[in-house]
Amino acid sequence: MTATATAAVIAPAAEAAPALRDTRPLRLITCGSVDDGKSTLIGRLLWDTKAVKEDQAAALNRDSGKQNDLGLPDFALLLDGLQAEREQGITIDVAYRYFATDKRSFIVADTPGHEQYTRNMATGASTADLAVLLVDARAGILEQTRRHATIATLMGIKQFVLAINKIDLINYDKARFDELSREFKEIALSLGVKQVTAIPVSALKGENVVYDGKASMPWYEGPTLVQVLELATVRSAQTVGFRLPVQRVSRPGESFRGYQGTVAGGAVKPGDSVVILPSGMVANVKQIVTFDLVRNAAVAGDAITLVLDRQVDVARGDMIATIDAQPQVGLAFDAQLVALQPGGIEPGKRYWLKSGSRRQRVSVQPSSLLDLKSGKWNRHDGALPMNAIGKVHLSFDEAAIFDAYELNRTTGAFILIDPDTNNTVAGGMIAGKRGDLGGLNNEAERVILSLPADLADKILASGLLSERRDEVDIRRTNPGRAAELLGELDG
Template sequence: MTGHNTSLARAERAADPTPSIETASELAGKDSRPLRFITCGSVDDGKSTLIGRLLWDTKAVKEDQAAALSRDSTGKQNDLGLPDFALLLDGLQAEREQGITIDVAYRYFSTERRAFIVADTPGHVQYTRNMATGASTADLAVLLVDARTGLLEQTRRHATIAALMGIRQFVLAVNKIDLTDYDEAGYLQISRAFRELALTLGVKNVISIPVSALKGENIVLPGTAAMPWYEGPTLVEVLERATQRAGQSTGFRMSVQRVSRPGEGFRGYQGTVSGGSIKPGDSVVILPSGVEANVKQIVTFDLIRNAAVSGDAITLVLDRPVDIARGDMIVAIDQRPQTGTAFSSRLVALSADGIEPGKRYWLKAGSRRQRVQVTPTAALDLQSGQWQPATGLALNAIGSAQLDFDEPAIFDAYDTNRQTGAFILIDPETRNTVAGGMIEGRRNPPGGLRGGTDGRVRITLPGHLLEAFRNSDFARSHAGEIRVEEGESSND
């Protein structure tokens, strides 16, 4: 490689805005929970082969698995005489016959420094829903790109979905670099293009690595011999030092799945904690009724607990009889979610029929199911990265939509709580899941008035009316009760 290209590579690394991934090894001990990550990208970019190589080189493949792999790889060995690593992930018969990934494959492995759970997600457009499922619980995304073709539409779609799902750490693995004769300039061009895309998605933590999954270069072992111009970490080194997804900042949340009445003297409300923590004596409010109560007892299948945290399956006993039904939500009295009949959202269309404008669907969030009218307003152009006005969403489209409910709905913004900010849409006629969605926030009711978290009424007005209203006698006399913001005064 030329000295000019080497200096380019060093400049690229110096400009990397993500030191947090490189310096977080102290936070990533083996006693912490496993790091969850996904591999994603377009079809045939080598996702299954990369994970298979990762499992093989970290000695996560047991002897019987290795023997079966050698047997199943008959006639499929590569030029190096190694087995077909993709078979470690492609478990379905159709996957092996077609050489593609259809379902999400989860695998567990560990190194001396950390444990991992990896989800191999399919690259084909028709299996986008499976990719979204894998991204919903991941801390980090490894996005593969073929060094020969660069960023494709499906690469952009997967990156966008991962970002919408709240993933803020990306590793760009420029795979099959050996098939370009280890071309540094091409690698740098792909890396720069992806960084520009990531910035439009609000993602700044990006590390680029040139890899050959087939040969195992820069996966677990460094590829210094073939790529002396690359001085960065291997993929496994980045994974060992990555930070886990930050905890979300809501108070206690529990969607009621069942009311337990085993005897005349006991009434408990069962569910899984989806945010915050709870202990006996804490005050809670039941939504949507707004009834308040105190926690008397926390019960699990084998003991009485002193506290419960997110992820715990519990039975809550309150200090007074309360009318609570399946689908109601018990929340912290001082940190309540948003309630209302109108919300804005982002959708990923998963049905061949797409999302029809104004059609009524079933919306399912947790144990709650409600009728909702969905009105798409914009769709993302994956080629330009620009949002365009839209009245409908086709299969695999990513868009914005307004949700209008007949009855009050209960949500947190997805960025605040993934559990209480996500939902699916179900076609009432076919019973098929037609979209996955994320709540952005509550829409303004007519007139632009809404309650704020600080107790003041928020008034949203267009810019040309804002100054006149602030100078009015009404605004001065109610200065401590209202907060005026610039925006549209009607329903968003």
């Protein structure tokens, strides 16, 4: 970090500035507790972007009869929608907030910060591309901050904002801001997070949220929170090949047969060769049909109807994929799980697993448990209690189809459903297919590579590597740290 305390951007080298501004909605998650001023921060975002209307503010004032000392409404009331929460003064569930600037619109998953609600944070983080971690400048980085960063990273978030709030209460102390930025940078690096922006904020006074805080903090030359959000990137799942989980088969008449689904990775155009999984049959794409026009290409995120050039057997739950870079198909996979319900996850119990449109039986065997305090994985083969994060082995009766979550957040993600209650009991991320050798390769020689991130992503996407993904260890870091680590080996 430089002495002039700009935005404290850590290791920006790997992320080239996007040539075109991304105008798709940015999904983000906010993490922090009531004490950190989270409701005030979100309220401030909604208020200063004019997402809160006068009658809503009036209803707030009528309900609470109180305003804060700046004459603003009590934002917590605006946000805590459910009566039970208003009565208890706590936030008990994930809520979604919407605001927009003239450049972009935003979907905020607002999650409670209290420890027992890991499940809510995992839920909110599952769709988010960026996490805003909120700390109170007086209290500093807490164990909770590390925990939130760990969960967000695990759920695949790669962009972080550290909002150091209540900076006004420490007299806009630059040295304290620098100290907290540095401290968080250490945590982020240990988690392999590349992109962190630290911002000194007063949510109450509206400084560096939507409007800048230059009047109080002339020393801060970095972006406001909203500026960072406007420039953040949305994951597009382009690193693996074409994926189409088939949701339904459309047969409106004898002459038409189309496979409907949302492209979960890569791109497709007429003429492409595809494979239908798990059957392994091949065909060529004849047409991409949408309501508006017959298209000449479709990319990740598009909801399409695909017509193939020959009669093949395709059903809901199948995956149509590019023939060149196929997902993994197998009966055993390794995954990470977040246990979401009081009953936890029981070893050996048979659950329903749903991923994309595919639902099948699975049995789960835990192997280790994450200690959120230290960030260490400990051996554990018993049940996973609620809010626990564990590594597990998944065993299927019928072939399962996945990509590693690291490569594709759609085809690598799944939920577990308890067949006794029908409730969603876990969210999971695929690490990779479980090799037949099952760790017998341990005595073999190992090679450590240090590669540019884009090259590494390409290699990871290749069939050869993805088949043995569970034998590969990967850590992301910046070039300096990588050089240091290699230096240690040499010495």
